[in-house]
Amino acid sequence: MSKVETKSKLKLSFEILKLRTKHPFGISYGSSSDSINVLVRLQYGDIEGLGECSPASYHMESPSTVMAVLDDLSKKDILGDDPFAIQEICKRMDKAIAGNYSAKAGIELALQDICGKIVDKPLYQLLGLSGMPAPITDFTIGIDSLEMLERKTKEAIDDGFKVLKVKQGTSYDRQIIETVRKFAPDIPLRVDANGAWSPKQAVEMSKFLAEHNVQFIEQPIPKYAHLDEWRFVRENCPLPIFADESCCRATDVARLANVVDGVVVKLAKTGGLSEALRLIHCARAHNLKVMIGCMIESSIGISAAAHIAPLVDYLDLDGAMLLAEDPFDGAVYKDGYMALTDRPGLGVIPRK
Numbered sequence: 001m002s003k004v005e006t007k008s009k010l011k012l013s014f015e016i017l018k019l020r021t022k023h024p025f026g027i028s029y030g031s032s033s034d035s036i037n038v039l040v041r042l043q044y045g046d047i048e049g050l051g052e053c054s055p056a057s058y059h060m061e062s063p064s065t066v067m068a069v070l071d072d073l074s075k076k077d078i079l080g081d082d083p084f085a086i087q088e089i090c091k092r093m094d095k096a097i098a099g100n101y102s103a104k105a106g107i108e109l110a111l112q113d114i115c116g117k118i119v120d121k122p123l124y125q126l127l128g129l130s131g132m133p134a135p136i137t138d139f140t141i142g143i144d145s146l147e148m149l150e151r152k153t154k155e156a157i158d159d160g161f162k163v164l165k166v167k168q169g170t171s172y173d174r175q176i177i178e179t180v181r182k183f184a185p186d187i188p189l190r191v192d193a194n195g196a197w198s199p200k201q202a203v204e205m206s207k208f209l210a211e212h213n214v215q216f217i218e219q220p221i222p223k224y225a226h227l228d229e230w231r232f233v234r235e236n237c238p239l240p241i242f243a244d245e246s247c248c249r250a251t252d253v254a255r256l257a258n259v260v261d262g263v264v265v266k267l268a269k270t271g272g273l274s275e276a277l278r279l280i281h282c283a284r285a286h287n288l289k290v291m292i293g294c295m296i297e298s299s300i301g302i303s304a305a306a307h308i309a310p311l312v313d314y315l316d317l318d319g320a321m322l323l324a325e326d327p328f329d330g331a332v333y334k335d336g337y338m339a340l341t342d343r344p345g346l347g348v349i350p351r352k
């Protein structure tokens with residue numbers, strides 16, 4: 001890897017990254033086979049850093065808002081000429097444009113990638129995480145017909161997945177669990193309702209889920225549920241409760257700390273790795289469990305998250321495995337774990 005001798009300007013370019021899932025991917029907000037992300041390229045001398053933006057409509061972002069934000073940030077010339085000034089650049093981005101964290105995540109990931117390439121080390125080494133074990137990742141079974149759920153569960157077991165996560169938020173949630181359990185009776189199972197239940201429904205469902213040996217429930221009630229509703233669910237639910245959509249940044253942790261058992265960290269919500277680390281440490285300080293999750297994304301976003309995986313209890317990094325074709329090669333699934341390569345930075349290269 002060539003080193004940059006004199007300071008160059010960081011040059012930003014970006015393009016639509018069209019992804020297609022193997023099967024239509026259904027969650028309580030809707031179902032689709034297409035996921036449109038945005039690929040970020042940051043050029044520094046002859047080094048290119050890659051980043052990925054994975055916008056979600058339920059976080060008020062879309063590919064077009066991401067493109068508009070990136071366009072605006074590139075015109076404002078706030079990237080400067082020092083890729084190691086990551087904190088300062090993040091600060092400048094937040095000052096220039098509020099929110100829009102998936103767009104900002106793309107830039108931060110590309111900066112981390114460049115820094116790793118300059119010093120010729122993988123990101124996890126730079127973060128001091130060498131040699132630390134990471135948890136097993138789960139594989140998600142999206143909402144589908146019972147017939148398809150049967151097929152998807154069998155496929156997941158045949159593919160060797162060791163933990164499954166099941167999406168909920170339908171009129172036949174109990175049958176979904178029964179179908180999955182029929183073909184995967186002993187596998188550790190977790191459930192994600194993506195905010196689809198009322199507090200009362202969540203409590204009722206949690207009792208059923210506990211009988212089916214489910215580990216925990218992610219986002220049982222809506223993103224903007226009142227803290228009293230979270231408290232009601234937690235006090236009456238036999239299973240641990242995790243906040244995903246309701247917990248985006250480190251500042252959300254203190255508010256939720258006494259009404260949930262854990263939080264889900266995603267780079268698309270935090271705006272990149274720096275805030276993800278703050279969120280993890282903040283959650284730890286409040287004695288909360290932590291899971292790293294993902295969107296439907298390529299190996300760029302998934303690999304970036306895999307670098308900090310040793311810091312959490314649970315892993316849900318299956319976004320690239322759900323794809324029919326992953327345009328990038330990075331962290332690979334190996335016997336339950338996301339194995340990172342020794343390549344520098346994020347360790348991601350385009351697939352030929």
Ligand SMILES: [Mg+2]
Binds near residue numbers: 218293
């Ligand atoms: Mg979730």
